[in-house]
Amino acid sequence: MLKTALKPRWIAGLVFALLLSGVFVLLSQWQLSRSTQHESPAASTTEEVKPLVDVLKPGQFFPGSVSDQMVTATGSYDPGKQVLVEGRLYNNQKGYWIVTAFEVNGAPTLKGVAASPQTWIPVARGWVADAAQAGPPPSGTLTLTGRLIPSEAPVPNVDAGPGRASAVSTAELINSWDVSSYPGFIAATSEVAGGVSVPLGDNVKALNIPPQPPAEQINWLNLFYAVEWVVFAGFSVFIWWRLVRDDYRRDLEDDEDDDYYDEFPEDPHASPATTEPSSPDPEHKVQQ
Numbered sequence: 001m002l003k004t005a006l007k008p009r010w011i012a013g014l015v016f017a018l019l020l021s022g023v024f025v026l027l028s029q030w031q032l033s034r035s036t037q038h039e040s041p042a043a044s045t046t047e048e049v050k051p052l053v054d055v056l057k058p059g060q061f062f063p064g065s066v067s068d069q070m071v072t073a074t075g076s077y078d079p080g081k082q083v084l085v086e087g088r089l090y091n092n093q094k095g096y097w098i099v100t101a102f103e104v105n106g107a108p109t110l111k112g113v114a115a116s117p118q119t120w121i122p123v124a125r126g127w128v129a130d131a132a133q134a135g136p137p138p139s140g141t142l143t144l145t146g147r148l149i150p151s152e153a154p155v156p157n158v159d160a161g162p163g164r165a166s167a168v169s170t171a172e173l174i175n176s177w178d179v180s181s182y183p184g185f186i187a188a189t190s191e192v193a194g195g196v197s198v199p200l201g202d203n204v205k206a207l208n209i210p211p212q213p214p215a216e217q218i219n220w221l222n223l224f225y226a227v228e229w230v231v232f233a234g235f236s237v238f239i240w241w242r243l244v245r246d247d248y249r250r251d252l253e254d255d256e257d258d259d260y261y262d263e264f265p266e267d268p269h270a271s272p273a274t275t276e277p278s279s280p281d282p283e284h285k286v287q288q
Contacts (some may be wrong), residue, residue, distance in 0.1 A: 010240070028230045052148070053108075073143070089187065100122070123186045146188035151184050
């Protein structure tokens with residue numbers, strides 16, 4: 001069959017099939033790149049600082065539309081309600097987030113037996129490399145600005161210990177602090193008291209958490225087309241192979257016919273000559 005495949009016309013056919021397969025593969029790659037694209041968000045206003053009391057309501061689910069929103073709030077910290085969240089990275093170094101309860105002025109209050117007279121929100125104030133470097137929050141009334149982030153899920157079966165937390169989980173913190181809280185937390189970028197910026201301290205690093213990248217979605221139709229083009233690429237080579245095989249079989253049949261003609265050159269399709277049997281000698285009648 002190799003001899004048949006090496007015929008000039010089939011070599012040319014193979015080149016054509018490979019070129020066609022290459023085109024199909026390129027089309028498959030293009031469809032694959034189209035199948036995983038970032039979701040094109042609408043005109044985002046997350047970097048526009050808005051009042052927290054206008055963006056989020058306590059006692060409700062955290063809507064995804066306000067995630068990463070820059071907000072501002074006025075109130076005061078409670079130094080008795082502060083925890084360290086371990087395992088947080090800063091420049092690839094593990095350390096702690098300082099998370100403190102912040103009483104929000106003008107926030108709606110919740111109703112119920114366990115509701116507190118004021119509404120609070122956890123604030124991640126900064127990062128420290130060592131737990132001993134975490135100092136108390138600034139006192140008095142101040143205005144903070146930061147990024148609003150949904151509550152994290154607590155790490156199961158982990159006891160972080162006194163003054164520690166496994167995650168910035170609103171559900172976990174309100175049970176520890178015994179307060180009513182917003183369903184999220186703020187990663188602070190600045191704290192201002194009396195019009196003057198409050199420094200974090202020498203060992204405390206600002207978080208400056210950027211907005212999360214847009215969600216990546218899979219377009220299943222483009223993914224199907226990508227697979228389809230790969231199938232077409234393989235099919236083009238398969239068609240060439242089938243044509244070569246058919247040509248090879250025709251060559252075998254022609255060779256068999258040539259061998260038959262060589263064996264029966266006169267009339268290979270004629271049936272062998274038959275000879276009539278000679279009639280037996282006539283019987284002689286015996287007269288009685």
